[in-house]
Amino acid sequence: MSCITSALKVIALVLVSALVGWLYGHAAIAVILTLSMMIFFWLYEMHALQRWLNEPQSELPETFGIWSDLLALIHSHQRKSQKVQGQLQATIEYLQNSFAAIRDGVVMVNEQGVITWFNRAVEPLLGLRYPQDTGQTLTNLIREPEFNDYFIARDYSEPLQFQAAGRNEQSFIQVEITQFGEGDRVLFIRDISKAVHLEQMRSDFVANVSHELRTPLTVISGYLGTMDRGDEALPVRYRKPLEQMEQQAHRMENLLRDLLWLSKIESEQSVKSEETVDVRRLVQELRDELREAYPQAIITLELTSALTVEGNYQQLYSAVSNLAINAIKYSNDGSPITISWSEYEGRRNLCVSDTGIGIDAIHIPRLTERFYRIDDSRHSATGGTGLGLAIVKHVAASHDAELLIDSKPGEGSSFTLIFEA
Amino acid sequence: MLKREDYQQHISATFNTELESLRNQMLAMGGAVEQQLASALDALLNMDTGEAQTIIDRDAEVNNMEMAIDDECATIIARRQPAASDLRLVVAIIKVNTDLERVGDEAAKIAQQTIRMSEDSVSPTDFAEVRQIGGLVVSMLRRALDAFARLEVEQAVEVVKGDEEVDRQYGSAMRSLATFMVEDPRNIGVILNEMWALRSLERIGDHATNIAEHLVYLVQGDDIRHGGLDELG
Numbered sequence: 001m002s003c004i005t006s007a008l009k010v011i012a013l014v015l016v017s018a019l020v021g022w023l024y025g026h027a028a029i030a031v032i033l034t035l036s037m038m039i040f041f042w043l044y045e046m047h048a049l050q051r052w053l054n055e056p057q058s059e060l061p062e063t064f065g066i067w068s069d070l071l072a073l074i075h076s077h078q079r080k081s082q083k084v085q086g087q088l089q090a091t092i093e094y095l096q097n098s099f100a101a102i103r104d105g106v107v108m109v110n111e112q113g114v115i116t117w118f119n120r121a122v123e124p125l126l127g128l129r130y131p132q133d134t135g136q137t138l139t140n141l142i143r144e145p146e147f148n149d150y151f152i153a154r155d156y157s158e159p160l161q162f163q164a165a166g167r168n169e170q171s172f173i174q175v176e177i178t179q180f181g182e183g184d185r186v187l188f189i190r191d192i193s194k195a196v197h198l199e200q201m202r203s204d205f206v207a208n209v210s211h212e213l214r215t216p217l218t219v220i221s222g223y224l225g226t227m228d229r230g231d232e233a234l235p236v237r238y239r240k241p242l243e244q245m246e247q248q249a250h251r252m253e254n255l256l257r258d259l260l261w262l263s264k265i266e267s268e269q270s271v272k273s274e275e276t277v278d279v280r281r282l283v284q285e286l287r288d289e290l291r292e293a294y295p296q297a298i299i300t301l302e303l304t305s306a307l308t309v310e311g312n313y314q315q316l317y318s319a320v321s322n323l324a325i326n327a328i329k330y331s332n333d334g335s336p337i338t339i340s341w342s343e344y345e346g347r348r349n350l351c352v353s354d355t356g357i358g359i360d361a362i363h364i365p366r367l368t369e370r371f372y373r374i375d376d377s378r379h380s381a382t383g384g385t386g387l388g389l390a391i392v393k394h395v396a397a398s399h400d401a402e403l404l405i406d407s408k409p410g411e412g413s414s415f416t417l418i419f420e421a
Numbered sequence: 422m423l424k425r426e427d428y429q430q431h432i433s434a435t436f437n438t439e440l441e442s443l444r445n446q447m448l449a450m451g452g453a454v455e456q457q458l459a460s461a462l463d464a465l466l467n468m469d470t471g472e473a474q475t476i477i478d479r480d481a482e483v484n485n486m487e488m489a490i491d492d493e494c495a496t497i498i499a500r501r502q503p504a505a506s507d508l509r510l511v512v513a514i515i516k517v518n519t520d521l522e523r524v525g526d527e528a529a530k531i532a533q534q535t536i537r538m539s540e541d542s543v544s545p546t547d548f549a550e551v552r553q554i555g556g557l558v559v560s561m562l563r564r565a566l567d568a569f570a571r572l573e574v575e576q577a578v579e580v581v582k583g584d585e586e587v588d589r590q591y592g593s594a595m596r597s598l599a600t601f602m603v604e605d606p607r608n609i610g611v612i613l614n615e616m617w618a619l620r621s622l623e624r625i626g627d628h629a630t631n632i633a634e635h636l637v638y639l640v641q642g643d644d645i646r647h648g649g650l651d652e653l654g
Contacts, residue, residue, distance in 0.1 A: 127567075129571075132571075137441075137570070139445065139449065139452075140444070140445060140448040141567065141570050143448055143566065145449075148452055
């Protein structure tokens with residue numbers, strides 16, 4: 001509309017000036033003069049508009065006609081977009097504030113590993129400086145080699161725990177990384193020193209208690225051993241109790257031995273590079289020992305692979321021997337147990353299987369817990385400590401091996417240690 | 422003043438990334454060396470010979486990193502013929518590289534002393550001096566490398582000044598250890614070993630100082646070695 005009125009105005013102005021000019025006899029000049037004046041006026045208006053656009057904070061210029069309409073339109077658009085921008089900004093600030101308020105450290109890192117944002121909680125955890133360190137490459141400031149390797153490898157399925165040495169105090173840090181967008185990553189950082197120390201205290205406690213109990217127990221079982229139960233002087237009613245005392249003392253000794261062994265292998269994180277273990281020799285040695293201890297057992301060996309395992313001989317031996325002794329205990333006399341060492345598609349399998357009573361599937365997930373018993377009636381007969389499979393599990397973990405348990409009640413069980421290539 | 426953004430201003434984008442990755446590599450090596458030093462101190466204070474042996478074995482990795490960085494520097498000089506701040510960066514990294522490798526060597530030496538001391542009698546000093554100076558030196562090295570990551574001259578100057586404290590403590594530690602030797606000559610063997618470990622720590626302090634000085638050179642182009650610190654003001 002305003003466009004048409006403006007056009008009409010222009011035409012009217014031109015006509016009026018032509019008329020006035022015609023009266024004086026210079027119609028053409030009058031029209032040219034009017035038009036050029038109009039052009040200058042428009043230029044001035046345009047200039048005013050441009051100045052205002054450059055500095056939106058300044059006062060609105062006074063404009064006329066189509067220019068004032070234009071200005072009003074631009075102004076309303078601007079106000080609208082300002083409002084939207086303000087809302088967006090508020091949302092971003094709200095989100096950032098909520099991130100910043102998280103007690104855990106949060107760091108956002110882009111594809112190149114450059115820090116794009118982090119909250120204040122990171123400062124004491126990793127020693128970054130808030131907020132100046134935005135724009136730095138993260139691994140340049142957190143230089144711990146474990147972290148560097150973990151960060152670069154981009155496999156974030158497991159959180160990383162590492163010791164941030166050299167800062168104010170030695171602290172254990174846990175980092176969880178999530179990838180989003182195109183290679184951007186967000187890191188959640190937590191101080192887990194307390195949990196680590198508690199765990200340390202727990203395992204120290206178990207080890208110390210076991211150690212302290214061993215001495216008095218040795219004295220007790222030593223004296224019990226020296227008592228000759230065939231002695232005539234010993235009243236008959238004491239013979240049975242003494243026999244039981246000796247049995248139980250022996251059980252306690254086994255228990256303490258296993259507890260100490262378990263806490264020893266727990267404290268060793270990785271033994272992969274310790275030595276090269278010839279599994280065939282290990283299994284043969286184990287068979288010879290079992291023949292002595294369990295003469296009635298039938299043990300078959302199937303050693304089809306000549307491959308070795310990097311690790312600790314003693315630990316592997318204890319794991320396989322625990323599995324084999326379990327197999328012997330839980331199968332009927334005369335049914336054979338098999339120890340096999342084979343390779344399949346680069347994976348090495350060490351399998352101990354029996355055709356004994358088997359285990360119900362509901363027990364399998366909890367089988368490796370310490371002192372887990374399928375039923376209480378069993379343990380007195382077998383005399384185990386309840387720690388055997390816990391030991392096996394730990395040995396498997398420290399050798400990066402997987403423990404696979406397969407069993408059917410009535411048909412037998414197989415326990416397989418799978419070593420990845 | 423040199424800023425981090427200055428590396429981003431080359432026409433060749435690959436040159437930018439080459440320089441940036443060179444710096445990242447150097448700092449990664451710094452991280453490895455820092456860990457070697459921290460572990461060496463731990464091993465010494467706890468007399469953990471297993472850990473000490475691991476440190477000695479791992480020194481080869483640090484050496485390999487040094488060679489890789491040197492190689493990279495030579496390639497950049499040959500291919501890009503850097504000038505001005507780029508050249509200073511490459512030169513500074515070549516020098517820091519050498520210092521870091523030496524720190525690695527000294528850490529391995531401390532580990533070696535640990536093994537030797539474990540075969541000896543127990544030290545009567547309880548390693549108070551090693552603890553003290555070790556803490557200072559670890560923090561110096563960390564701050565020097567942090568300064569390098571942030572291109573921060575003030576921090577670097579702090580490190581250079583901090584070395585005086587290490588030297589002072591080293592002097593008094595030597596005197597106190599000498600007293601132990603005079604008191605009981607049977608301690609001489611073990612205390613001599615401890616002195617060697619302290620000597621290594623003191624050298625590491627010097628290397629950290631060098632790293633900080635190279636940074637000042639990189640950022641400002643001033644050479645503050647050999648008493649040039651005062652000129653800096």
